[in-house]
Amino acid sequence: MIFRHRYFLLTVLVGGFFLWLTLWFGLGTDQSIFIYGAWVWRHFHEPPYVGVWDPNFPGIFIIHLLVMRLFGESILAYRFFDFIAQMLSMGMIYQLTRKVSGSERAGFLSGVLFAIFYFGGGLTDTAQREGFIMCLELIALTLSFRLEKRVWTRAVIAGLLLGFAFLLKPPHGLAWLVFGIWFLAEGIKGGRKSVWLEVMVFAFFCLLPALLVILYYWRMGCVRELYLATIWYNFAVYRHTPNVIFALMPWWMALLTVSNQIFMQAPLIFLFALLALFAGRPQV
Numbered sequence: 001m002i003f004r005h006r007y008f009l010l011t012v013l014v015g016g017f018f019l020w021l022t023l024w025f026g027l028g029t030d031q032s033i034f035i036y037g038a039w040v041w042r043h044f045h046e047p048p049y050v051g052v053w054d055p056n057f058p059g060i061f062i063i064h065l066l067v068m069r070l071f072g073e074s075i076l077a078y079r080f081f082d083f084i085a086q087m088l089s090m091g092m093i094y095q096l097t098r099k100v101s102g103s104e105r106a107g108f109l110s111g112v113l114f115a116i117f118y119f120g121g122g123l124t125d126t127a128q129r130e131g132f133i134m135c136l137e138l139i140a141l142t143l144s145f146r147l148e149k150r151v152w153t154r155a156v157i158a159g160l161l162l163g164f165a166f167l168l169k170p171p172h173g174l175a176w177l178v179f180g181i182w183f184l185a186e187g188i189k190g191g192r193k194s195v196w197l198e199v200m201v202f203a204f205f206c207l208l209p210a211l212l213v214i215l216y217y218w219r220m221g222c223v224r225e226l227y228l229a230t231i232w233y234n235f236a237v238y239r240h241t242p243n244v245i246f247a248l249m250p251w252w253m254a255l256l257t258v259s260n261q262i263f264m265q266a267p268l269i270f271l272f273a274l275l276a277l278f279a280g281r282p283q284v
Contacts, residue, residue, distance in 0.1 A: 007104035008094055014108075015090045015115030022086070023079045028124035031078070038064035039073065049229040050222050055237075057230055058213055059167030060129050082127040085135045090115050092138040099145070129168045136165040137175055144179065148186075151198050155183065159205025167209055176206045 027035065033054055038061050040051035048054060048061040064078065071077035090111045098107035118126060140161040147154035158179055166173040180199055187195025217226045 005098075005104055007098075007108040008091070011090065011094050011108045011111040012087075015112045016087060018112075018115040018119040019083055019086050019090065021119055022126050023076065023083055025079060025123045025126060027075055027078075027127075030124075031127055034060050034064050035073075035078065037061050038068060041065055042068055047217065047220060047222065049225040050220070053229060055229055055233045056129075057167050057170060058226075059164055059169075059209075060132075062164075062167070063132060079127060082131060085132055086115070086118055086126075089131070089135045089138050092142045095142065096138070133165045133168050133172050136161045136168075137172070140165075140175075140179065144182075151183070151187070151192070152201065155198050155202035156205050159202045160208065163206040163209040166206070167213065173206075176203070 037048045037052035041047050048058055067078050067081045093114050094107035094111040097110040140158045144154055144158050162175050184199050217223045
């Protein structure tokens with residue numbers, strides 16, 4: 001049991017302290033718009049893009065509506081929900097790092113550094129879609145390892161989790177491809193005859209959350225509003241909006257800038273580098 005590991009408990013205490021501090025943060029512009037959209041949806045039964053216009057995909061509004069129903073409509077309620085999500089992320093980072101490296105100390109450092117990094121996001125870069133996406137993808141990854149022998153259950157659960165991550169930010173639909181290739185390769189290597197059907201089930205459940213959203217808007221008679229806000233607007237506007245900053249940079253400087261953004265915005269990339277410090281140690 002992971003709860004018996006002293007370094008896991010230490011990770012919860014130390015990392016949890018930094019995540020606990022985020023409860024005192026307020027809300028930035030993005031969070032305020034999303035909360036207002038969910039509030040209108042709850043009280044006036046007008047879904048996003050009908051009651052309140054915004055070009056982001058509907059997943060974040062669903063999260064805010066869920067938080068309001070579970071914990072109330074205060075800022076603290078939303079921050080508490082985010083705190084729970086990031087505590088889950090930290091715990092799974094600990095477990096995955098420990099599993100790969102065989103060292104509890106590597107798990108401890110990865111988890112605590114993640115918590116410090118997340119707290120450093122401050123008011124505007126915490127309780128955002130990216131944090132929830134990371135949590136969903138970590139859950140999908142962790143459960144995929146745990147359910148290695150229960151491939152059908154894994155296909156359903158991983159598909160639903162990654163499908164909802166897509167509703168938060170569509171580019172994360174690329175995770176469907178990554179997991180699909182993983183399941184396919186594993187099935188072929190294991191000689192499972194039903195591997196292609198397993199991948200098809202996984203793909204269906206990846207699509208299911210989006211299909212349910214479309215069905216909901218169709219029953220409300222608002223599919224056009226959904227399309228115009230999330231598809232038409234984003235393609236029509238951002239397709240013709242060049243990034244002036246990158247256009248003025250030489251190619252090597254633009255590459256360094258992008259690399260720095262990836263390094264700073266994706267803590268798992270450098271947190272797992274800590275594994276090298278503890279490689280070869282036996283798993284406790």
